[in-house]
Amino acid sequence: MTRPGPHGxxxxxxxxxxxxxxDARRGLPIPPVNVHDGPHGPYVDFTTLNITASADLAAARRCSLCGEPMGYWVAFLGGPRAAELLRYTDPPGHPECMTAALRLCPHIALARHRRARPDRPGSGMMPPGSHGEKPERYVLGITRSYRTRFIPEHGFSVFLPAPFKAVHEYEYGLDGRLNTSPRTR
Structure with a gap:
């Protein structure tokens, strides 16, 4: 995982x-999907996606991590099962931004980094139907198009990419860090 420099x-x-x-503590960029509205104004929670922002960004074809318009290619990042089913609870982003997330996000970059316990404030909420377990490896799929489907009974959207044109798989090394040199298929 890349650590922030002396000035963040x-x-x-x-x-x-x-x-x-x-983020003042770690110097990491704050994705728009991690900014939430609270009673005292906006706050950042890296453990929870703002489902409204996620759906709005996806509908406008904007990157979930930087908020900028996406070009021809879009990327989805998740576990092997999400890639197999072509069904994601996390919205798409630029391939470059999603690749950066592999090194920047501690939950992804470190095998033993776990989500906060559900009873802790700021621990986030798992979407209904999610098992909450961390995948043994991550798959970055790149495609041209996707659909968004709102699931009203659960109150969140799923993102359905078209078949991937490129797939990069990232596995954890013996040191517990994600190997950022992918196996491509």
């Missing part, structure tokens, strides 16, 4: 992510 800078960020506001 993170090397090798795509321009859209580099322009995002930063």
């Amino acid at each position: 800078g993170v090397p090798d960020l795509p321009a859209g992510l580099a322009a995002r506001p930063r």
Whole structure:
């Protein structure tokens, strides 16, 4: 995992992510899907997706991580089962932003990094139907198009990519860190 520099800078960020506001504690860019409305104004929760922002960004074909318009290719990041089913609870983003998330997000980058316990404040909420277990590896799928389907009985959207044109698989090494050199198929 890349650590922030002395002034909160993170090397090798795509321009859209580099322009995002930063988390004061870690210096990491704050994705628009992690900004929530609260009784005292907006707050950041990295453990929970703002489902309204997620759906709005996807509908406008904007990256869930940097908020900028997506071009021809879009990427989805998740476990092997999500890739197999072509069904994601996390919205799409630029391939470059999703690749950066592999090194920046501690939950993804470190095998033993776990989500906060559900009884802790700020622990986030798992979408209905999610099992909450971390995948043994991550799959980054790149495609041209996708559909969004709102699931009214659960109050959130799922994202349904078209078949992937490229697939990159990332596995954890013996040191417990995600190997950022993918196996491509």
